[in-house]
Amino acid sequence: MVTIDDIKQAQSLIRPFIKQTPVVSSSLLNSWLGHEIFFKAECLQTTGAFKLRGACHFLAQLKKQKQLPKRIVANSSGNHAQAVAYAGRLFKVPVEIFSAANISPIKAAATQYYGAKLSTFETRVMADEAVQRASQEQDTVWIPPFNHPYIIAGQGTAALEALKQCEDIDMLATPCGGGGLLSGSIVAARASKRDLRVIGAEPLAANDAAQSLRQGSIVSLKSTPTTLADGAATPSIGEHTFEIIKQVNAFYEVNETDIAYWTQWLQHLLKLHIEPTCAMTMQAVVNELAASKNRGQPEKQRVMVIISGGNISQQSMHTIWQSDHLSTVPSLELAK
Amino acid sequence: MVTIDDIKQAQSLIRPFIKQTPVVSSSLLNSWLGHEIFFKAECLQTTGAFKLRGACHFLAQLKKQKQLPKRIVANSSGNHAQAVAYAGRLFKVPVEIFSAANISPIKAAATQYYGAKLSTFETRVMADEAVQRASQEQDTVWIPPFNHPYIIAGQGTAALEALKQCEDIDMLATPCGGGGLLSGSIVAARASKRDLRVIGAEPLAANDAAQSLRQGSIVSLKSTPTTLADGAATPSIGEHTFEIIKQVNAFYEVNETDIAYWTQWLQHLLKLHIEPTCAMTMQAVVNELAASKNRGQPEKQRVMVIISGGNISQQSMHTIWQSDHLSTVPSLELAK
Numbered sequence: 001m002v003t004i005d006d007i008k009q010a011q012s013l014i015r016p017f018i019k020q021t022p023v024v025s026s027s028l029l030n031s032w033l034g035h036e037i038f039f040k041a042e043c044l045q046t047t048g049a050f051k052l053r054g055a056c057h058f059l060a061q062l063k064k065q066k067q068l069p070k071r072i073v074a075n076s077s078g079n080h081a082q083a084v085a086y087a088g089r090l091f092k093v094p095v096e097i098f099s100a101a102n103i104s105p106i107k108a109a110a111t112q113y114y115g116a117k118l119s120t121f122e123t124r125v126m127a128d129e130a131v132q133r134a135s136q137e138q139d140t141v142w143i144p145p146f147n148h149p150y151i152i153a154g155q156g157t158a159a160l161e162a163l164k165q166c167e168d169i170d171m172l173a174t175p176c177g178g179g180g181l182l183s184g185s186i187v188a189a190r191a192s193k194r195d196l197r198v199i200g201a202e203p204l205a206a207n208d209a210a211q212s213l214r215q216g217s218i219v220s221l222k223s224t225p226t227t228l229a230d231g232a233a234t235p236s237i238g239e240h241t242f243e244i245i246k247q248v249n250a251f252y253e254v255n256e257t258d259i260a261y262w263t264q265w266l267q268h269l270l271k272l273h274i275e276p277t278c279a280m281t282m283q284a285v286v287n288e289l290a291a292s293k294n295r296g297q298p299e300k301q302r303v304m305v306i307i308s309g310g311n312i313s314q315q316s317m318h319t320i321w322q323s324d325h326l327s328t329v330p331s332l333e334l335a336k
Numbered sequence: 337m338v339t340i341d342d343i344k345q346a347q348s349l350i351r352p353f354i355k356q357t358p359v360v361s362s363s364l365l366n367s368w369l370g371h372e373i374f375f376k377a378e379c380l381q382t383t384g385a386f387k388l389r390g391a392c393h394f395l396a397q398l399k400k401q402k403q404l405p406k407r408i409v410a411n412s413s414g415n416h417a418q419a420v421a422y423a424g425r426l427f428k429v430p431v432e433i434f435s436a437a438n439i440s441p442i443k444a445a446a447t448q449y450y451g452a453k454l455s456t457f458e459t460r461v462m463a464d465e466a467v468q469r470a471s472q473e474q475d476t477v478w479i480p481p482f483n484h485p486y487i488i489a490g491q492g493t494a495a496l497e498a499l500k501q502c503e504d505i506d507m508l509a510t511p512c513g514g515g516g517l518l519s520g521s522i523v524a525a526r527a528s529k530r531d532l533r534v535i536g537a538e539p540l541a542a543n544d545a546a547q548s549l550r551q552g553s554i555v556s557l558k559s560t561p562t563t564l565a566d567g568a569a570t571p572s573i574g575e576h577t578f579e580i581i582k583q584v585n586a587f588y589e590v591n592e593t594d595i596a597y598w599t600q601w602l603q604h605l606l607k608l609h610i611e612p613t614c615a616m617t618m619q620a621v622v623n624e625l626a627a628s629k630n631r632g633q634p635e636k637q638r639v640m641v642i643i644s645g646g647n648i649s650q651q652s653m654h655t656i657w658q659s660d661h662l663s664t665v666p667s668l669e670l671a672k
Contacts, residue, residue, distance in 0.1 A: 028449055043607045106604065106662045113364055264650065268442065271379045271609040271646035310607035314600065317657040324650040326442045 001243065002149050004191035007156040007184065013060040014053060014154060017090050021045050021158075023165045023304075026269040032330050035289055035301045037282075038169070040162035043272055043310025047110070049231075050158045050308050051083035051145075054180055057154030058143050059091040068093055070139035075131040077103040077124070079231060079309050080145040085116035087143075098131040100124040104313045124224075146178030147238025156184025162304050163192045170301040171288065173281045175308055176200040176209045176251070177232035179241030185306060186244050197249040197292075201284035203227035204253040208236045213251055218242050228259045228316055231277030231309060250291075252284035258336075259283075261325040266307075268326060276320060278308040283336070290335030337579065338485050340527035343492040343520065346389070349396040350490065353426050354389060357381050357494075359501045359640075362605040368666050371625055371637045373618075374505070376498035379608055379646025383446070385567075386494045386644050387419035387481075390516055393490030394479050395427040404429055406475035411467040413439040413460070414567060415645050416481040421452035423479075434467040436460040440649045460560075482514030483574025492520025498640050499528045506637040507624065509617045511644055512536040512545045512587070513568035515577030521642065522580050533585040533628075537620035539563035540589040544572045549587055554578055564595045564652055567613030567645060586627075588620035594672075595619075597661040602643075604662060612656060614644040619672070626671030 021044045030036050042050040062068050068091060074084040077099040088095030095116035099108075100123055111118050121127040135142035144151060158181065163169055172189045176182040182200045189196045202209050206225035212218045220236035227233050237245065263279035266272070285303055292301075312320075357377045366372050378386040398404050404427060410420040413435040424431030431452040435444075436459055447454050457463040471478035480487060494517065499505055508525045512518040518536045525532045538545050542561035548554045556572035563569050573581065599615035602608070621639055628637075648656075 028446065031449065048607055104662075109665060110364060113367065264653075267609045268648070271384055273603045273607040273609060312604070314657060314660040314662045317600075318654070321650060321653040321657055326440075326650045329445060 002152045002156070002184070002187050004187055006149065006153040007160050007188055010057040010153040011157045011160055013064070014056040014157065017056045018053060019045055020161060023162060024270055024272070029269050029330060033286070033289065033332060035303060037285065037303045037305060038166045039270060040158060040304060040306045041272055042158055043274055043307050047079070047082040047086045048309055048311045049079035049083065050155060050181060050306070051079040052086060053157050054151035054154035055080070055083040055087035055143060056090065058148070058150040059087050059093070061150050062141065063091060069141040070094070071096065072141055072143055073098065073131050073134045074143045074145070075099065075127050076145060077107060079311055081111050082107065082114065082311070084143050085111045085114035089115045096134065098127040098134070100127050107311065146180030147240050149240060151180050152184045152240060152244070154184070155180040156188045158306055159185035159188035162306065163188060166304060168302055169193070169196060169304045170298055171197045171199060171285070171303045173199045173201065173285050173303060174306040175229065175232050175277050175281050176202045176237070176245070177277070178234045179209060179237040179245050181306060181308055182248065183241040183244035186247055199250040199252065199284050199288050200245065200248050201252050201254055201281040203229040203232055203259065203280065204255045206233045207253045208234070209245065210251055210253050212237060212242060213246070213248070228256055228263070228276040228319060229280050230316070231275055232280070250288050252287050254280045254283045260320045260323070263320045264325040265330055272307065273310040273312065274307055275309045275312055276316065278306065281305050286332060287335045290332045338488045338492070338520070338523050340523055342485065342489040343496050343524055346393040346489040347493045347496055349400070350389060350392040350493065353392045353423070355381055356497060359498060360606055360608070365605050365666060369622070369625065369668060371639060373621065373639045373641060374502045375606060376494060376640060376642045377608055378494055379610055379643050383415070383418040383422045384645055384647045385415035385419065386491060386517060386642070387415040388422060389493050390487035390490035391416070391419040391423035391479060392426065394484070394486040395423050395429070397486050398477065399427060405477040406430070407432065408477055408479055409434065409467050409470045410479045410481070411435065411464050412481055413443060415647055417447050418443065418450065418647070420479050421447045421450035425451045432470065434463040434470070436463050442649070443647065482516030483576050485576060487516050488520045488576060488580070490520070491516040492524045494642055495521035495524035498642065499524065502640060504638055505529070505532060505640045506634055507533045507535060507621070507639045509535045509537065509621050509639060510642045511565065511568050511613050511617050512538045512573070512581070513613070514570045515545060515573040515581050517642060517644055518584065519577040519580035522583055535586040535588065535620050535624050536581065536584050537588050537590055537617040539565040539568055539595065539616065540591045542569045543589045544570070545581065546587055546589050548573060548578060549582070549584070564592055564599070564612040564655060565616050566652070567611060568616070586624050588623050590616045590619045596656045596659070599656045600661040601666055608643065609646040609648065610643055611645045611648055612652065614642065617641050622668060623671045626668045
């Protein structure tokens with residue numbers, strides 16, 4: 001099990017490679033909700049997402065153990081690919097990314113700009129099979145996207161940093177895909193303040209973690225989910241992340257309309273290019289603030305939301321901005 | 337004529353009220369263009385635009401002269417309205433904003449949140465007439481959007497600050513609406529480095545400044561222009577701003593497709609919610625970098641772009657993201 005000491009060690013190992021991203025807020029949003037919401041802007045992290053923390057930590061650990069391989073492989077068509085490509089360059093290890101051929105041109109360009117070789121396959125399944133074969137070759141290491149103690153500890157540094165930048169937080173909220181960010185955040189939060197509540201958010205259309213929590217064992221989605229929150233479209237969480245995520249205080253499933261609503265509002269209010277995956281978390285925050293009203297929580301809670309990334313395709317941006325959500329001002333009445 | 341001393345005085349007067357916004361850059365963009373482009377992120381300024389600088393300076397000057405009025409009026413349905421509303425609250429003077437009834441609900445909400453009274457009129461012309469009448473009432477002062485030495489000096493502080501944050505800049509680029517930002521930037525640039533080139537950008541669909549520069553006298557547009565770059569849709573520049581803008585080194589008109597192209601790319605690369613009005617400036621930068629290739633300029637120029645704001649309506653966002661511009665990577669070959 002990952003401990004706070006693991007996260008602290010990760011923090012000191014990755015410090016040379018990682019930006020301390022700012023914490024921002026919106027006085028308008030705070031006045032509308034009657035609480036103080038802080039946002040840890042990991043969309044401003046190098047490569048545009050928190051994922052670099054886990055990837056750097058994984059390689060920093062191997063380096064510390066003098067076990068850096070001659071080749072790194074990873075399968076992803078999203079933020080993890082760019083993070084591994086960039087981290088590989090930092091540690092001077094060649095990287096090969098295995099991806100489905102439908103990887104977006106901008107993500108392909110960024111991955112290659114960071115110096116990685118990009119191998120594309122007809123389908124995602126074929127890419128996954130290829131990375132598995134490649135990882136068994138000599139001197140080759142596969143960097144998993146979430147289900148590994150090094151990755152969880154690395155992602156946990158975002159919450160650790162945020163809780164130091166902004167003290168006395170009552171609630172910490174993150175999105176949940178494979179669960180690396182949420183599980184790392186739970187460990188960081190528990191060590192920071194005993195009664196700090198941690199909540200998670202997942203797209204209703206890809207609710208494997210919610211199902212897993214209800215059932216008490218890991219549930220895998222049978223088909224590829226379609227959701228604006230593509231960073232949380234993973235078919236299942238992992239054993240390492242699930243063990244920790246069981247401790248989450250509340251977990252909410254968010255529909256596509258609400259994901260678009262909060263993406264519009266957060267982009268508008270914070271002036272940041274924020275992914276739907278993390279904007280979604282605000283619906284969970286509003287649900288939880290409304291639900292906890294009569295539960296003896298502070299009248300004006302201080303909430304930290306981890307803005308996990310800012311890599312969005314043109315197609316998603318077009319969908320997000322199709323309807324006018326800015327005509328309905330945020331309030332706790334939006335709670336579900 | 338506004339001087340560098342006026343801008344320096346403005347800077348010291350508004351310091352308590354203004355954020356020092358960060359300067360950001362994209363290593364990907366720099367590698368694609370072969371030059372270093374820096375962006376002064378005034379979209380992160382309070383109220384979401386540089387406009388607060390001019391409005392605060394105007395009121396700080398009145399306060400210094402013990403001439404703060406009992407009421408401030410302004411006509412705007414854009415960034416100037418929010419800036420004046422916010423500045424009025426800072427200086428504890430009631431503000432009334434006169435606007436056309438089609439003001440966007442989010443801008444209306446923000447203006448009122450900052451404590452201003454919002455009066456709406458059937459048309460923009462009726463709002464302008466009403467503000468003129470109101471400004472003649474006792475103890476009432478009208479804060480103009482651009483054509484005033486205090487406003488020009490205030491807006492010039494953005495460039496002054498940027499050129500201090502990032503030295504040895506070869507080219508400074510800003511958008512041009514009424515010309516407050518461009519003229520203030522020209523004065524700041526001239527005082528910073530003799531051969532620092534300043535370039536301006538304007539929507540082709542609202543090219544009154546370009547026409548004015550060609551003709552040598554101020555040209556007013558006859559009809560209300562339709563452009564994504566709504567912050568630069570002013571029908572004419574002013575006498576104060578025009579006198580200074582005559583010194584601009586180059587001035588480019590940008591079509592709507594290129595405005596959308598650069599808005600998509602800057603939002604994506606910088607992870608900031610950037611207005612079309614300022615993203616447009618990148619087309620001028622690319623044009624000028626390509627044109628100056630054989631003119632003895634440094635091989636790798638350092639360019640500062642003033643990102644003027646980040647207030648964008650849902651309708652504009654929807655239009656901006658309609659086509660996929662991210663499939664065409666930026667390069668100097670896009671020069672026109």
